[in-house]
Amino acid sequence: AQRVTQPExxxxxxxxxxxxxxxxxxxxxxxxxxxxxxxxxxxxxLLLRHISRESIKGFTADLNKGETSxxxxxxxxxxxxxxxxxxxxxxxxxxxxxxxxxxLFVKA
Amino acid sequence: xxxxxxxxxxxxxxxxxxxxxxxxxxxQVTMMFWYRQQPGQSLTLIATANQGSEATYESGFVIDxxxxxxxxxxxxxxxxxxxxxxxSSIYLCSVDEQETQYFGPGTRLLVL
Numbered sequence: 001a002q003r004v005t006q007p008e009x010x011x012x013x014x015x016x017x018x019x020x021x022x023x024x025x026x027x028x029x030x031x032x033x034x035x036x037x038x039x040x041x042x043x044x045x046l047l048l049r050h051i052s053r054e055s056i057k058g059f060t061a062d063l064n065k066g067e068t069s070x071x072x073x074x075x076x077x078x079x080x081x082x083x084x085x086x087x088x089x090x091x092x093x094x095x096x097x098x099x100x101x102x103x104l105f106v107k108a
Numbered sequence: 109x110x111x112x113x114x115x116x117x118x119x120x121x122x123x124x125x126x127x128x129x130x131x132x133x134x135x136q137v138t139m140m141f142w143y144r145q146q147p148g149q150s151l152t153l154i155a156t157a158n159q160g161s162e163a164t165y166e167s168g169f170v171i172d173x174x175x176x177x178x179x180x181x182x183x184x185x186x187x188x189x190x191x192x193x194x195x196s197s198i199y200l201c202s203v204d205e206q207e208t209q210y211f212g213p214g215t216r217l218l219v220l
Contacts, residue, residue, distance in 0.1 A: 094156075
C-alpha cells in the first residue's frame with residue numbers, strides 16, 4: 001500500500017535558522033516523490049520533485065531509498081516560507097497520495 | 109501548466125440536498141482527479157475520472173454519494189449527494205500533467 005507520513009503537524013523556526021520538514025513513505029515500487037506547498041489564500045502548487053534534483057526557493061529534498069525518506073530542507077528560513085507543506089507520492093494508476101501536511105511558521 | 113477553474117468557489121447548503129461542482133481545464137487532459145480536504149486535514153483522493161469511462165473511486169467513496177461526470181477532455185463535475193454536515197470540506201479538482209499535479213482553487217462547502 002502507498003503511504004506518506006509527515007510526523008510534524010507544525011514546525012516553528014526563527015528567520016535565518018535551518019529548517020527540515022520530514023517525510024517518510026511506503027511504496028513497493030519505484031516511487032516518484034514531490035513536495036507541494038500552499039501559501040495563505042493560494043492554491044496548492046508544486047514546490048519540487050525528486051526527479052529534477054533542483055533547488056527551488058532555496059529548498060532541496062533528497063530521496064533516500066534506504067530510509068524511505070524524502071525530507072525537505074532549507075539552510076536559512078525566510079518569513080515568506082511560512083506555508084503548509086505536503087509531501088506526496090505518485091504511484092500506481094497515476095494517483096498521487098498526500099501526507100498529512102506540515103505547517104511551517106517562520107518567526108521574525 | 110494547466111489552468112484549472114472551479115465553480116462554485118463556495119456554497120452553504122442544507123443537509124439532504126445535493127451540490128454539483130464544476131471543473132474546467134484550459135487544455136485537454138486524459139485524467140482528472142477529485143480530492144477532498146476536510147478542515148485541518150490532508151487531501152484525500154475521492155476518485156479518478158477518465159473521459160469516456162466510469163470514474164474509479166477510492167476506498168470509502170461510492171458513486172451513489174459522489175457521482176462524477178466526464179463528458180469531454182476539458183471538463184468534469186462532482187456531485188455531493190444527500191449532504192450531511194460531515195461533508196463540509198474543500199473539494200479540489202486536479203489534473204496530472206507531465207507527472208505533476210495541478211490543482212483548481214477549490215470549492216469550499218459548508219453543510220448546515
